[in-house]
Amino acid sequence: MFDWMVWTTPVAVFFVCIALMLVGMTIWELKSPTTLRRGWLPMATTRGDRLFIGLLSAAYVNLVFVGLAGKFQEWFSLEAEPSVWISFVLSMGLLALVMRKG
Template sequence: MLSWMVWTTPVAVFFACIVVMLVAMTAWEVRSPAVLRKGFLPIATTRGDRLFIGLMCAAWINLAWVGLGESMTHWFSLAEEPSIWISFGLSMLVLLLVMRKG
């Protein structure tokens, strides 16, 4: 059924983190409803809005990393493509930044 996708450890961890975040955000929203606030984003957002924007940013960072991996090997004269764990960490930092300051 899921044979079309390459389920590597980083991919599984990435999706597991998304599931954990969605469950935690749902529980947080039930316990304490969100209010609109203005951060560095150009619109007033709730926690859920910032989570969605942060997840979209994380997805684009990971897609760009995978797409540019072969090119980065040539640009930086690397022996092999850079680890996907780097993009995972970078995308989680961007997500955290959007959630806290967005």
């Protein structure tokens, strides 16, 4: 069923994190319904809105990192391309920032 996808450890961790976030957000919403809030994003958002915006932002950070990994190796004279775990940590940090302050 999932033969079409390359299931590396980072990919599996990424999807497990998304599934856990969705379960956690559902439980959080049931226990404490959300209200509109205005942070540094240019609109009032709910927790679900911020999660969606944060996940999109995290995906773009990962795509940019993967796209530029070869250039990073060249620019910084690295022996190998930088680990995708770096982009994972950066994207989860961005997601946390959007969830907290957005």
